[in-house]
Amino acid sequence: MNILKLLLSTSILLVPFISIAQQDQDSNKAYKKRVLETTEVDFLTSYYSQDGDNAAVSGGIGTEELTDITGTFVVSIPMNDDDILTIDTGISAYTSASSSNVDPFDDGPADPFQASSGASSSDLWANLTGSYSHSSDDRNDIWSAKVSISTEYDYFSIGFGGSYTKLFNEKNTELSINTNVFIDTWNAIYPTELRPFTNGGNGLNDNLFTNNTITGNSNYNPIFSKFDNEGRQTYALGFSFSQILHKNIQSSLALDLVQQQGLLSTPFQRVYFADIADSFINNFQLADAIEQLPDNRFKIAIGGRLNWYLNETFTLRTFYRYYFDDWGITSHTASIEVPIKITDKFTLYPSYRFYNQTAADYFAPYEMALSSNEFYTSDYDLSEYSANQLGFGISYTDIFTKAHIWKLGLKSIDLKFYQYDRDTNFNSNIITAGFKFIMD
Template identity: 80%
Template sequence: MKNQLKNIILFICVFTFAKVSAQTNQDSTKVYKKRVLETTEVDFLSSYYTQSGDNAAVSGGIGTEALTDVTGTIIVAIPLNDDDVLTIDAGVSAYTSASSSNVGPFDGAQPADPFVASSGASSSDVWTNLTASYSHSSDDRNNIWSAKASVSSEYDYFSAGVGGSYTKLFNEKNTEVSVNGNVYIDTWSAIYPTELRPFFGGNGINNSLFTQNTITGNANYSPRFTPFANEGRNSYSLGFGFSQILHKNVQGSLALDFVQQQGLLSTPFQRVYFADVADSFIDNFQLADAVERLPDARFKVAVGGRLNWYLNETFTVRTFYRYYFDDWGINSHTASIEVPIKLTNKFTLYPSYRFYNQTAADYFAPANENLSTADFYTSDFDLSEYSANQFGFGVSYTDIFTNAHIWKFGLKSIDLKFYQYDRDTTFSSSIITAGFKFVMD
């Protein structure tokens, strides 16, 4: 009996030891997994943008391009668990535009003039956007999947989009490859210049606009106008990325992007004036001979690269270059440099410079130089040949300990930036941006 009891006790001890040993071995193989996002983060972004110029596409390549825009955006990133993050991005942009006000230049009390803003309904608009994205990271953080959906809307335009991406890290996370794709389904609610509307389903030259105003120049005003039959536009994009740590202080990346667009790629309210048609005016405003007509398909390709060099604890150099071309005849080059200067652990300065130039689209000509016999034509100077320079300066404040608080959120960083952009045409613009990042305690 004693021997049997000893054997039972021995068996229990051996079993217990084996179980504990096995558990210990299993636990020793577990790797600590850091959460992708430790806590909820909230970004508040805002900007104030203003521009000027004398080549408004709304008035056929002549006239004021004055515009101001105020934008506010909130981005909330929520960790669902160790591996998954949900991000909600909501934004509103409100603008007033002397240029777009001249879609209806005869609404105001003063004489119509392409260089004077009209008081019509088209002088302002509000754009809204909502994007939701979801990302999942593998346990070893070497594989990242993401998906997103978005909607945006303004007075004459609505867009819905979906997209996704996959990123793979390997070589001890020194190498990264990625692929992403997006689809956007857009719909116009076409708005045409005021003087063209009576010539489709209206009484033409007998409309009150013409009978109550004096047409100077060519009194036999007869525009070439037919509304667009298709008011939809689809855009498909596919992008590939490659990033490599070349040295402990140097990182490089390459990107290749393809975009295919189909549908209404013309802007319905942008006028065109023909060289072979006599000019007609009401007051000081030239009446449209037609609206912009562009092909219903466009294929774009962009290839670029970045090289970031960490010089020391104070200076970093970030460079970028991109070459772009499309089947409308545009070729462009973009080059930029930014040199972050870390003054202290909390403050960093961001001086930057960007250069851009492009060739003109096959269908572009300035005001009164397009021909009525052409299939496609535009006087939008965004599609012209030009060069541009942009100078920027920013300052960033970072508080890794988030000493400042608003309710349950600590202030993590503040970013302020200013950019001045000038083309070798008459166009120039400036923008001030501000960003505030908060983290939940």
């Protein structure tokens, strides 16, 4: 990955938008308030950890332990009274006991509940997004365009999109439409025991099997072939409507449509069949096959928000979303947050979120799928489950930005903690921090 090249590529793609906006600027216009008064810089960071016993890498059993640290900078630059250029760049570094078991045989006795030291045990993800927005003179029309690039050890993605927002009824009503396209390319990584069974491979004569003893079914013969297509495309279209119902109440509705096609299976996720005898090396069961999912998926999500300003201390924020897709999953999400303003500068954010979903048509737990099925997966993200999330945050705001770092005045600090629990013996925690600065 070459971050400098990504920055240069994004800058080149944004040049036409910048040039057009600058040419349209009329220096003789009457005074109007700038959309953004000065450059703003946001630094966002998080620490995430999870654990569970249903790793998809090892066919629905085994450790799901993972930790992830992220850092993101978002720089918003006013180009003139009406236009804003935003550059968003971030890096995420994780270590995963689960994904390390793509190759569980590289370091001592193999076991699905123990991490190996393979190359897939850690990775670095990087993203760069550039966006440009333009507001009309009366601030009732807003157009935006963006491009993004992201990369990881087994995939590369480029995306682009745009949006249009219309405000009317004295800005009490807002309509918007947005669209995004993502073009992804996998560098497919397969479970290590399956690789000798590709065309031209050594099969059971491979060193993995001659150097180790297969227990259970010694006539190991998996169902395996590489994916012909390693590309994936995602097309997203969203609509939203927002209305101020009362001076203290605001509501919004949203509809999101997503079409995906291409390689939607994860190449390194194992599946074990009920009708095939088990084969082992050490304590690790050898894969019968890898996840097979359709190459098309259509998703629809419909949601709404209601925010109610109760008084100077309390605000109520509620959210509900209904989701369904053509893989058989339906889900409900409901959340509530109650910001509590304890001083002019400090606000507390207690929150609760509930989620439940049905299983995908192709999901089967460990050793429940049949080898005669066309599609199958033991990824518990596609299983039936319910989840609860508790959150708490605190925000500090200094509108006068008295604290400074170099030429940057500190405008706000946000700290939040979330605890998430599924009824499938999966749990996670995340701590996030955000710092907003403005350029003097």
